[in-house]
Amino acid sequence: MRTNPSLSKKFLFVSRWGESLDIINTIKLEGHEVKMYIDDKPSKEIGYGFVQKVTQWEKHVDWADVIVFDYTGFGKIAGELRKNGKLVIGGTEYTDKLELDRNFGQSELKKHKIKVIPSEEFTSFNDAIQYIEKHPNTYVIKPCGETQELKQLLFVGSDDEGLDVIRVLRAYEKSWGDEFGNFQLQRRVKGVEVSIAAFFNGNEFIYPVNITFEHKKLFPKELGVSTGEMGTSMFWTKDSPIFEATLLKFQNTLAKHNFIGHIDINCIVNGNGIFPLEFTSRFGYPQIFIQRAGINEPIGELFYKLASKQKFKINVKKGFQVGAFIVVPPFPYEDKKTFNLFSKDAVVVFKKNGKEKEGVHPMHLKKVNDQWLITGNTGIAVLVTGTGITMKDAQKMMYNRISNVIINNGYYRTDIGDRWSEDSDKLWSWGLL
Template sequence: MKKNIVNKKNILFVSRYGETLDIAFAIQKEGHKVKMFIEDKGCKEIGTGFIPKVLDWKKHKDWADLFIFDYTGYGEICESLRKEGKLVIGGSVYTDNLELDRNFGQNELKRLGIKTLPFKEFTSFKEAIEYVTKNPDSYVIKPSGEIQELKQLLFVGSDDSGSDVIRVLKAYEKTWGDHFGAFQLQKKVKGVEISASAFFNGKKFLSPVNITFEHKKLFPGELGVSTGEMGSSMFWVKESPIFDATLLKFEKTLADKNFIGHIDLNCIVNGNGIFPLEFTSRFGYPQIMIQRAGLLEPLGVFFTKLAEGKNFHIAVKKGFQVGVFMVVPPFPFTDKKAFNLFSKDAVVIFKKELKEGVHPMHLKQINGEWLITGDTGIAVLVTGTGITMKDAQRNMYNKVQHIIINNCYYRTDIGDRWFEDFDKLWSWGWL
């Protein structure tokens, strides 16, 4: 019993939007002491009633045995804490730049001999329109920096002349003016969108690695506005040709740059090769919660070993994991009036007790009831696991049927991509 108490940690979460509530809550239930700081003003109420909250994380530095930073932009702080001898899960200045500066990320891929898609960076809509006019083709408009968090601004063109991209650029010029910042025009290529990711212990990548298929559009069948994410399907593998050809080549650089945490590289693959699109050099959302559904060891132990730089095999379930967001208005848009009218303080009701697979997102807890808060409309993530993708989907959607949230909507096809993508990936030799 005494040994058990000694192993319990004080874990401080420094969060941008409260996205790691589920992780912190799970670690707390394992017996560790947890505190969370949330930076964004509109998200301050998230987690209230679930876990202890703090107004200034720096005042709790001496209390914490382990720091977990859940977003990009904290790299310099993470490096400073590591120099002080602290255990830290989080980025570095280098990995922040990989994600936030698309031009830097693409150039790093080139430096390591990884094939990239042609792209050009702009800060002027007028120059971008002139470029597409002179070089007609299909392009993707990709904002850089903090503005890339507004996922609805990413536009994937479908016209080989680029006329649809020109129309969108003209609309952005009228609505954003000079406040848009830098953005890329990247040549569009057809294939399967897939991401390879792994946990890095400061020296090397841990095995197994994770392969994820994101479902970004609002409606089933990949229709509607890009939301960032409506759900994902995934599996763990000991070896991956996609990972070996991309992220694995960053192992020495990440060690040199003092990175400890999780990193993901989203790619398009086809019969001609792998084309990396963008880095996520932090936890992915909902990726980390779906990964949690597949982990076979306590999170507190897992993250402590990772931060200590230990080399270990990650114990995971066989088969597949899937997850779907259950959301309410105004998601995926920002509209405070609509949120207050339709969603604020709405209750998450369970028809029967669900012990596993329901992950609180932007919620608070009052007298044991889960209430929606924040300002985005993301209520819960529901996960499922199974030996086959069909089993995992069935497990997940059975849970969804036992949850009542007024005005809620969610996608009904998370995981369906796999059945077509599998054939393509297998025939191209990527599985």
């Protein structure tokens, strides 16, 4: 879907880890000019051959029509650029804090009269263990600050007395010591985990909103280590009881802080209500790519309208969208030796010619002689998406596309979207769809 040449804009993407390559590449293919900067040193090769890379993004600010920050932590800079009259998609100091400071996020939820799950913050493993011994229950360990990026450290307990959480805390104390930083113990609530996401134009939310179901564990049926994400299923809707009970209550606050971008709130819902867990006040990964698969208009034009505070409705597909990561060793861990041995510069091969790359989104890749090669250091190769009027249709399209991709040592989950049949029944019965 190419853009009218007269509408062509210049986009500067400032990326933390190169996560937004697929969106950047798409905007380039739509006919816009694009430059990409990556902050993280081991990720610098990502995007080479796909898009123009720059080493100092600040030198290209005057060149850009739109500046996009793809991660939290850039809120202060984004705010200053907005004050100077630049069109910016990205966080603010307030929305950065919503995501990075779990306690602040919880206090803001309470301030907006949204009920939260009881939680306590700790800096000492011993204090946390003593707390569980005094208040036995089922808990979740949630690292805060920078440590929360290591998704495998999040631990969801299942023991009613909290004994499994105590054992994990003792193991973390031996392996991490004082470097672990502060963390939360949150009471575990059972139900359906669902995320509500929406774009915000500086004044109000842009409709429709997005309902997302994440699959976080490495193996099918939610087994194995927590990876942050292995795949996601979703749909768009013009109204949602969960959105109205959570994100919509932040509309005036986000407008006051001049937030322009994408925000998501992850919740557990059950027959007793809606319980928000945490904010993601930026693009979600792989959420944004699966959203793109369901958006019928050019993503560059959507971003420009958003950045320039226009009021509009997003043109989206009916039905469902799904996406699954294909990953390689050492994912979800970081191990340079293993990555270099098994995965670095491995080729992404397509069995059929023609439209073989349709629905296959480049992740941590570079392009050499028109070949897609794996780079970076985490082992996330591609995301593959599918769409359909029913969840089964979307799954079928996605897994057909996956069968056309050959990546040596690649692995992926075979059950993305399977939970929908049970989750949807529960959500209907609770009046939340």
